[in-house]
Amino acid sequence: MTWRIISALVENKPGVLFRVSNMFRARGFNIESLSVGPTEAQDLSRITITINSDEHTTEQLVKQLKKIIDVVDVIKLPLDNSVYRELALIKLKAEDPTTRLEIINLVNVFRGKVVDISKRSMMVEITGTPDKIDAFKALVEHYGIIQLARTGVCALPRGVVYE
Template sequence: MTGADGSTAYVERTSDGEKFQGWHILSALLENKPGVLFRVTNLFRARNFNIESITVGSTEKTDLSRMTITFNGDERTLDQLVKQLRKLIDVVEVKVLDTNRTVYRELALIKMKAAEPTARMEIVNFASIFRANILDIGNDTITVELTGTPDKIDAFKRLVEHFGILQLARTGVSALSRGGEL
């Protein structure tokens, strides 16, 4: 798919070339102004599309922010969203990132019950295997910081659920294309 500005967006397809219904990552470069986040999310709301995750932060240019949006949908929905986003006045650039050619990560903080010494040791062992950091140990709790793909975070969560997750906070996906691509 080629945008109005001549940029190329990558759309995943199945092995037989059919439309891919699944998880997509959009990266948008936006003017760093009040109300831009509202206008972008309102576009999704108005068209009844659900955002799986959204992150926004400053970039190497102080007047621009990068927004990373993940959602589930088919190629038609993806095309429609990209076209609508490009029409917004504060949007400088929109790209669909190919997950095979993208570095993407999410951060999760997970507070679990850990009153028993054996539970604490198991959680510490799981954290070590997943290269997570122990941030806090209370009398009855342990808090872990984990960075990785959403699948990695989901796998860790499933592994420790039986201890009792008291609180969970996830940042949403941040992503950049690999190598020399901008």
């Protein structure tokens, strides 16, 4: 099984996200990440779903998604020809100056940002591929992760796509 990204253009109305996610549930698939947001068209939203699946099963899921009445279009995004990013906010224990400096250096290496500092903690923002976020998380775990929030993958195909 391999990590896959499915992008669905849907009508922006109540119940659509439920119908889409319920289709995955009904077929026994776990959604690894899901992000939803408005598009360039006011009446449409884009749902980006990541799953662990083989090629055949992914194709079947795409076909099933296309059958949902509020779904306008669905594509499987090729990982090698798409731009995909995720955002993570990570609150870390940082009670002494040495720890703070070490964390700041790691954040800079990963091109992240320190977004909040208190006397006993720091919150950092990391944006990138899920692998990049996983790598950063692994490097800072020993400081003590207090809280972590990840957005899920947001993705678009590279180049100009005309319908």
